[in-house]
Amino acid sequence: MTHTTTEEPTRRPSGAIVPVLAFAGIVVAVMQTLLVPVIKDLPELLGTAPSNATWVLTSTLLAGAVATPIMGRLGDLFGKRRMLLTSLAVMVVGSLVCGFTSDLLVMIAGRALQGFAMGAIPLGIGLMRDELPREKLGSAMALMSSSIGVGGGLALPLAALVAQHADWHALFFLSAGLGVASIVLTLAVVPESPMRAPGTFDVLGALGLSAGLVLFLLPITKGSDWGWTSGTTLGLFGAAAVVLVLWGVMELRVKAPLVDLRTTARRSVLFTNLASIMVGVAFYAVSLVLPQLLQLPKSTGYGLGQSMVVAGLCVAPLGLTMMFTAPVYARLSAKYGPKVTLIIGMLIIAIGYGAGLGLMSAAWQTIVVSVVLGAGIGLAYSSLPALIIGSVPASETGAANGLNTLMRSIGTSVSSAVIGMVLANTANHVGGVAVPTLHGFRVSFLIATGAVAVGLLMALFLPGQRRAAKPQLRASSEEDAALARAHEVLGGFRGRVLDTAGMPVSRARVTLIDRRGRQAGATLTAGDGSYALAVPAEGAYVLAARAAGHGPLASSATHAGDDRPVEVDLALPGENAGVPA
Secondary structure: OOOOOOOOOOOOOOOOHHHHHHHHHHHHHHHHHOOHHHHHHHHHHHOOOHHHHOHHHHHHHHHHHHHHHHHHHHHHHHOHHHHHHHHHHHHHHHHHHHHOOOOHHHHHHHHHHHHHHHHHHHHHHHHHHHHOOHHHHHHHHHHHHHHHHHHHHHHHHHHHHHHHHOOOOHHHHHHHHHHHHHHHHHHHHOOOOOOOOOOOOOHHHHHHHHHHHHHHHHHHHHHHHHOOOOHHHHHHHHHHHHHHHHHHHHHHHOOOOOOOHHHHOOHHHHHHHHHHHHHHHHHHHHHHHHHHHHHOOHHHOOOOOOOHHHHHHHHHHHHHHHHHHHHHHHHHHHHHOHHHHHHHHHHHHHHHHHHHOOOOOOHHHHHHHHHHHHHHHHHHHHHHHHHHHOOOOHHHHHHHHHHHHHHHHHHHHHHHHHHHHHHHHOOEEEOOEEEOOHHHHHHHHHHHHHHHHHHHHHHHOOOOOOOOOOOOOOOOOHHHHHHHHHHHOOOOEEEEEEOOOOOEOOOOEEEEEOOOOOEEEEEEOOOOOEEEEOOOOOEEEEEEEEOOOEOOEEEEEEEOOOOOOEEOOEEOOEOOOOOOO
């Protein structure tokens, strides 16, 4: 079997890739909480009923849920950077549409376009996997994954400040400016990934999943308005079940499905996604409760009487702490693995909510709760992409992380519906206005604690990580890390990448391709040109190597699937040489 690679010599990845991609994730996450400070004023601002005004928020959620897995798959097929730029461009268009209108229907359409950008987060994680050396990948993915919470947390005080001192449309022009800045930075810094999945885009699968998600999420977000036992709500839930089951049957029969359900059903992927839903529930509960507690007047006896801006600043440490936990996660995960780190994160979340039950009487106490919960949620969110990436082929990274991001979105949607229902049912009615009670806030925290307990149970079912017999890797440089990793891989392929003069080529990218044309692994060579790649199963493979200043190379090799390594040295041709057959 002969394979060739179409990859050209690549430029060395810039150290700015991580902050640029993380910034893109934060920008798109801002869209989720952009209008939180003006939620209560939306009916008046748009000249409509409160039940209609909520569509401005619901449309963003639904569009994000639909776009996330679809954009992930398109990124696997046609290029993750290309789809990332497309997502950001659609978000900018949506922001401008909203900025120039006060019409309800046009506003809903613009907000849906803004939500479309949520696919940028799994695309960013996929780009990191394809472009970064393994020893930098943990903290980078942690930061990218946490950007969902970081953007949401930081948007609250910023949006509150803008809404309090300027026309509310300025929020949309600000988001458009952030989107343009992210596009420019991405174009300047982030290279396109050379990895491509085989097959074509599953149009029917995309339509089926989109219909099923809309039918499922719509009654969750509108159930409190329609009534949870109304015919509309129950009918939509029933229709969602039918559509999603039929979609699943179809996906199992498609050669190149939108979502590989067989991979999704693996224990490591399934329980990671289930735990993600619970983490999403826990994250959104604090975002709903603390701002309301802080802004309620002191005359209620428990409200803290803070302004919109101060309330946002008190909750902002939630997002900041999530951002700062990325390097902490990298150290914990390197030593104990992402499963243990996820469990630690969930335990910290449970402690935060437990302490929060008694820390509701002062603004500084809400800051303490935000910091503790931010640390726990940051560790949990950071663990999720590592667990997913370690369980799926590289060619399915975008789609798999897109599905995982969708699971978190479903968790936040469920949290919004359940916490909203609890606060409404426990509210006191004063002058025709429903005022949330302290009892309702505490019940909401208990629900979040219960969700964390369920998530913790899901995490315990995750398979353990196999450990090497040698001491844990503690690299002082990328080259040393790659060399140490080469000695720790027992089976698979190993060898050296050399130039035409027989000299070692450092930082050459070696990609393992299986018989179906899918990437099965990738690594960078160490300073002495050595590499090591584990194999998922026995069979024939292609080792494709590329490096700046050299021509590409593809070499066929076979592995028996045991613990014995197969030595394969790769000699890169000169820059103008062709690809050997």
